[in-house]
Amino acid sequence: PDEPHSGRRVLLKLSGEAFGGGKVGLDPDVVRGIARQIAAGQRDGVQVAVVMGGGNFFRGAQLQQRGMERARADYMGMLGTVMNCLALQDFLEKEGVDTRVQTAITMGQVAEPYIPRKAIRHLEKGRVVIFGAGAGMPYFSTDTVSAQRALEIKCDAVLMSKHGVDGVYTADPRVDDTAVKLDELTFTEALTGNLRVVDAAAFSLCMDNDLPMLVFGMDGEDAITRAIRGEKIGTLVTA
Ligand code: UDP
Numbered sequence: 001p002d003e004p005h006s007g008r009r010v011l012l013k014l015s016g017e018a019f020g021g022g023k024v025g026l027d028p029d030v031v032r033g034i035a036r037q038i039a040a041g042q043r044d045g046v047q048v049a050v051v052m053g054g055g056n057f058f059r060g061a062q063l064q065q066r067g068m069e070r071a072r073a074d075y076m077g078m079l080g081t082v083m084n085c086l087a088l089q090d091f092l093e094k095e096g097v098d099t100r101v102q103t104a105i106t107m108g109q110v111a112e113p114y115i116p117r118k119a120i121r122h123l124e125k126g127r128v129v130i131f132g133a134g135a136g137m138p139y140f141s142t143d144t145v146s147a148q149r150a151l152e153i154k155c156d157a158v159l160m161s162k163h164g165v166d167g168v169y170t171a172d173p174r175v176d177d178t179a180v181k182l183d184e185l186t187f188t189e190a191l192t193g194n195l196r197v198v199d200a201a202a203f204s205l206c207m208d209n210d211l212p213m214l215v216f217g218m219d220g221e222d223a224i225t226r227a228i229r230g231e232k233i234g235t236l237v238t239a
Pocket of ligand 1: 014015016017052053054055056058059060061074075076077078081134135136137138139140141142143145
Protein backbone atom coordinates (compact mmCIF):
# COMPACT_ATOMS: atom_id res chain seq x y z
CA PRO A 1 0.00 0.00 0.00
CA ASP A 2 2.96 2.36 0.54
CA GLU A 3 4.15 1.89 -3.08
CA PRO A 4 5.33 5.20 -4.50
CA HIS A 5 3.32 6.30 -7.53
CA SER A 6 5.93 7.30 -9.99
CA GLY A 7 4.57 9.55 -12.66
CA ARG A 8 1.39 10.14 -10.72
CA ARG A 9 0.33 13.78 -10.73
CA VAL A 10 -1.79 15.20 -7.93
CA LEU A 11 -3.36 18.50 -7.04
CA LEU A 12 -3.16 19.25 -3.33
CA LYS A 13 -5.52 21.84 -1.89
CA LEU A 14 -4.18 23.43 1.30
CA SER A 15 -6.55 25.37 3.54
CA GLY A 16 -5.42 28.80 4.59
CA GLU A 17 -6.95 28.27 7.99
CA ALA A 18 -4.30 25.66 8.73
CA PHE A 19 -1.52 28.08 7.77
CA GLY A 20 -2.73 30.52 10.40
CA GLY A 21 -2.62 27.90 13.13
CA GLY A 22 -6.19 28.94 13.98
CA LYS A 23 -5.42 32.67 14.01
CA VAL A 24 -5.28 35.51 11.49
CA GLY A 25 -1.86 35.64 9.84
CA LEU A 26 0.78 33.02 9.40
CA ASP A 27 2.36 30.46 11.69
CA PRO A 28 5.78 29.68 10.15
CA ASP A 29 6.13 26.49 12.21
CA VAL A 30 2.94 25.12 10.68
CA VAL A 31 4.04 26.05 7.17
CA ARG A 32 7.46 24.43 7.75
CA GLY A 33 5.77 21.20 8.85
CA ILE A 34 3.48 21.17 5.82
CA ALA A 35 6.42 21.88 3.49
CA ARG A 36 8.33 18.93 4.96
CA GLN A 37 5.38 16.66 4.36
CA ILE A 38 5.00 17.79 0.76
CA ALA A 39 8.75 17.36 0.17
CA ALA A 40 8.61 13.81 1.55
CA GLY A 41 5.73 12.85 -0.74
CA GLN A 42 7.21 14.55 -3.76
CA ARG A 43 10.61 12.87 -3.32
CA ASP A 44 8.89 9.56 -4.05
CA GLY A 45 8.41 10.68 -7.64
CA VAL A 46 4.90 12.09 -7.42
CA GLN A 47 4.28 15.33 -9.30
CA VAL A 48 2.67 17.78 -6.89
CA ALA A 49 0.75 20.96 -7.70
CA VAL A 50 -0.78 22.98 -4.88
CA VAL A 51 -3.80 25.28 -4.76
CA MET A 52 -3.42 27.58 -1.80
CA GLY A 53 -6.37 28.80 0.29
CA GLY A 54 -6.49 32.10 2.11
CA GLY A 55 -8.98 31.78 4.93
CA ASN A 56 -6.31 32.78 7.48
CA PHE A 57 -6.34 36.28 5.99
CA PHE A 58 -9.70 37.16 4.45
CA ARG A 59 -12.87 35.45 3.35
CA GLY A 60 -14.95 37.54 0.99
CA ALA A 61 -18.28 36.33 2.35
CA GLN A 62 -17.31 37.32 5.89
CA LEU A 63 -16.14 40.80 4.88
CA GLN A 64 -19.41 41.20 2.97
CA GLN A 65 -21.34 40.53 6.18
CA ARG A 66 -19.40 43.39 7.76
CA GLY A 67 -20.47 45.77 5.00
CA MET A 68 -17.91 45.41 2.22
CA GLU A 69 -18.78 44.96 -1.40
CA ARG A 70 -18.50 41.26 -2.15
CA ALA A 71 -16.37 41.37 -5.28
CA ARG A 72 -13.78 43.70 -3.74
CA ALA A 73 -13.68 41.60 -0.59
CA ASP A 74 -13.17 38.48 -2.69
CA TYR A 75 -10.20 40.11 -4.40
CA MET A 76 -8.73 40.72 -0.94
CA GLY A 77 -9.30 37.04 -0.21
CA MET A 78 -7.43 36.10 -3.39
CA LEU A 79 -4.51 38.40 -2.54
CA GLY A 80 -4.29 36.70 0.85
CA THR A 81 -3.73 33.33 -0.80
CA VAL A 82 -0.63 34.73 -2.53
CA MET A 83 1.03 35.52 0.80
CA ASN A 84 0.48 31.90 1.78
CA CYS A 85 1.99 30.81 -1.55
CA LEU A 86 5.17 32.78 -0.86
CA ALA A 87 5.46 31.32 2.63
CA LEU A 88 5.01 27.79 1.31
CA GLN A 89 7.50 28.47 -1.48
CA ASP A 90 10.06 29.65 1.06
CA PHE A 91 9.81 26.58 3.27
CA LEU A 92 9.70 24.17 0.32
CA GLU A 93 12.90 25.67 -1.07
CA LYS A 94 14.50 25.30 2.38
CA GLU A 95 13.64 21.59 2.08
CA GLY A 96 15.52 21.50 -1.22
CA VAL A 97 12.42 21.39 -3.42
CA ASP A 98 12.34 23.54 -6.56
CA THR A 99 9.14 25.55 -6.79
CA ARG A 100 7.25 27.98 -8.97
CA VAL A 101 4.34 30.15 -7.90
CA GLN A 102 1.73 30.93 -10.57
CA THR A 103 -1.04 33.39 -9.84
CA ALA A 104 -4.39 34.03 -11.49
CA ILE A 105 -3.94 37.76 -10.84
CA THR A 106 -0.66 38.81 -12.42
CA MET A 107 2.02 40.20 -10.13
CA GLY A 108 5.26 39.73 -11.96
CA GLN A 109 7.62 40.60 -9.12
CA VAL A 110 6.55 37.67 -6.99
CA ALA A 111 5.07 35.04 -9.28
CA GLU A 112 4.58 33.81 -12.82
CA PRO A 113 1.17 34.25 -14.39
CA TYR A 114 -0.99 31.14 -14.54
CA ILE A 115 0.05 29.32 -17.72
CA PRO A 116 -1.19 25.73 -17.62
CA ARG A 117 1.21 24.28 -20.18
CA LYS A 118 4.14 25.86 -18.37
CA ALA A 119 2.86 24.48 -15.09
CA ILE A 120 2.89 20.98 -16.59
CA ARG A 121 6.49 21.47 -17.74
CA HIS A 122 7.53 22.54 -14.24
CA LEU A 123 5.89 19.45 -12.78
CA GLU A 124 7.64 17.20 -15.28
CA LYS A 125 10.94 18.74 -14.22
CA GLY A 126 10.24 17.86 -10.59
CA ARG A 127 9.20 21.31 -9.43
CA VAL A 128 6.28 21.86 -7.11
CA VAL A 129 3.89 24.39 -8.66
CA ILE A 130 1.92 26.53 -6.24
CA PHE A 131 -1.21 28.20 -7.60
CA GLY A 132 -2.30 31.46 -5.98
CA ALA A 133 -5.09 34.03 -6.27
CA GLY A 134 -7.72 31.35 -6.79
CA ALA A 135 -9.39 31.60 -10.16
CA GLY A 136 -8.83 35.35 -10.24
CA MET A 137 -12.60 35.67 -10.09
CA PRO A 138 -14.88 36.75 -7.27
CA TYR A 139 -17.62 34.35 -6.10
CA PHE A 140 -15.34 31.35 -6.49
CA SER A 141 -13.66 29.30 -3.77
CA THR A 142 -10.25 27.74 -3.72
CA ASP A 143 -11.95 24.31 -3.46
CA THR A 144 -13.60 24.88 -6.84
CA VAL A 145 -10.34 26.19 -8.30
CA SER A 146 -8.59 23.02 -7.10
CA ALA A 147 -10.92 20.86 -9.16
CA GLN A 148 -10.54 23.18 -12.16
CA ARG A 149 -6.72 23.33 -12.02
CA ALA A 150 -6.52 19.55 -11.46
CA LEU A 151 -8.57 19.03 -14.61
CA GLU A 152 -6.71 21.55 -16.72
CA ILE A 153 -3.23 20.29 -15.85
CA LYS A 154 -4.40 16.67 -16.04
CA CYS A 155 -3.97 15.43 -12.50
CA ASP A 156 -4.89 11.90 -11.49
CA ALA A 157 -6.58 13.04 -8.29
CA VAL A 158 -7.44 16.09 -6.27
CA LEU A 159 -6.42 15.88 -2.61
CA MET A 160 -8.57 18.19 -0.47
CA SER A 161 -6.91 18.67 2.88
CA LYS A 162 -9.24 20.03 5.53
CA HIS A 163 -8.59 21.77 8.79
CA GLY A 164 -10.35 20.28 11.82
CA VAL A 165 -12.15 17.42 10.05
CA ASP A 166 -10.63 14.19 8.75
CA GLY A 167 -13.00 13.23 5.96
CA VAL A 168 -16.61 13.30 4.80
CA TYR A 169 -19.22 12.53 7.47
CA THR A 170 -22.91 11.65 7.13
CA ALA A 171 -23.64 15.01 8.83
CA ASP A 172 -21.57 17.85 10.30
CA PRO A 173 -19.63 16.14 13.13
CA ARG A 174 -19.22 19.45 14.97
CA VAL A 175 -22.96 19.80 15.51
CA ASP A 176 -24.36 16.26 15.14
CA ASP A 177 -22.88 13.54 17.35
CA THR A 178 -24.56 10.75 15.38
CA ALA A 179 -22.42 11.73 12.37
CA VAL A 180 -20.35 8.84 10.99
CA LYS A 181 -17.21 9.12 8.89
CA LEU A 182 -17.45 7.59 5.42
CA ASP A 183 -14.51 5.75 3.82
CA GLU A 184 -15.93 6.07 0.33
CA LEU A 185 -18.86 7.71 -1.39
CA THR A 186 -19.95 8.97 -4.78
CA PHE A 187 -20.17 12.59 -5.90
CA THR A 188 -23.92 12.12 -6.36
CA GLU A 189 -24.24 10.99 -2.74
CA ALA A 190 -22.16 13.95 -1.57
CA LEU A 191 -24.32 16.38 -3.54
CA THR A 192 -27.74 14.91 -2.73
CA GLY A 193 -26.74 14.48 0.92
CA ASN A 194 -25.73 18.14 0.97
CA LEU A 195 -22.40 17.15 2.57
CA ARG A 196 -20.73 20.54 2.55
CA VAL A 197 -17.21 19.76 3.72
CA VAL A 198 -16.21 20.55 0.12
CA ASP A 199 -18.25 23.00 -1.91
CA ALA A 200 -20.83 21.72 -4.36
CA ALA A 201 -19.19 23.31 -7.40
CA ALA A 202 -15.98 21.36 -6.70
CA PHE A 203 -17.89 18.09 -6.29
CA SER A 204 -19.82 18.61 -9.51
CA LEU A 205 -16.75 19.54 -11.58
CA CYS A 206 -15.06 16.33 -10.42
CA MET A 207 -18.22 14.31 -11.00
CA ASP A 208 -18.75 15.57 -14.55
CA ASN A 209 -15.13 14.85 -15.45
CA ASP A 210 -14.57 11.63 -13.54
CA LEU A 211 -11.78 13.00 -11.35
CA PRO A 212 -11.32 11.19 -8.01
CA MET A 213 -11.20 13.38 -4.89
CA LEU A 214 -9.65 12.49 -1.56
CA VAL A 215 -10.95 14.48 1.40
CA PHE A 216 -8.68 14.18 4.41
CA GLY A 217 -7.59 15.97 7.59
CA MET A 218 -4.28 17.80 7.87
CA ASP A 219 -3.82 16.88 11.52
CA GLY A 220 -1.02 14.50 12.37
CA GLU A 221 2.60 14.13 11.38
CA ASP A 222 2.29 12.68 7.91
CA ALA A 223 -1.28 12.92 6.59
CA ILE A 224 -0.24 15.08 3.63
CA THR A 225 2.67 12.78 2.71
CA ARG A 226 0.39 9.74 2.85
CA ALA A 227 -2.26 11.40 0.70
CA ILE A 228 0.37 12.38 -1.88
CA ARG A 229 1.64 8.80 -1.94
CA GLY A 230 -1.85 7.57 -2.76
CA GLU A 231 -2.75 6.00 0.56
CA LYS A 232 -6.46 5.79 1.27
CA ILE A 233 -6.78 8.02 4.27
CA GLY A 234 -9.82 10.20 4.86
CA THR A 235 -12.67 9.71 2.39
CA LEU A 236 -12.38 8.81 -1.28
CA VAL A 237 -15.09 10.38 -3.44
CA THR A 238 -15.56 8.99 -6.94
CA ALA A 239 -18.04 9.20 -9.81
N1 UDP B 1 -11.61 33.73 -3.57
C1 UDP B 1 -12.29 34.18 -4.70
N2 UDP B 1 -12.14 33.52 -5.88
C2 UDP B 1 -11.38 32.42 -6.00
C3 UDP B 1 -10.73 31.91 -4.85
C4 UDP B 1 -10.85 32.59 -3.66
O1 UDP B 1 -13.00 35.17 -4.63
O2 UDP B 1 -11.28 31.86 -7.12
C5 UDP B 1 -11.66 34.51 -2.31
C6 UDP B 1 -12.89 34.28 -1.48
O3 UDP B 1 -13.27 35.51 -0.90
C7 UDP B 1 -12.41 33.32 -0.41
C8 UDP B 1 -11.00 33.80 -0.20
O4 UDP B 1 -10.56 34.17 -1.50
O5 UDP B 1 -13.19 33.42 0.76
C9 UDP B 1 -10.05 32.78 0.42
O6 UDP B 1 -10.20 31.52 -0.21
P1 UDP B 1 -10.89 30.28 0.54
O7 UDP B 1 -11.98 30.76 1.45
O8 UDP B 1 -11.30 29.29 -0.48
O9 UDP B 1 -9.68 29.75 1.39
P2 UDP B 1 -9.62 28.51 2.43
O10 UDP B 1 -10.96 28.40 3.11
O11 UDP B 1 -9.34 27.29 1.65
O12 UDP B 1 -8.50 28.85 3.35
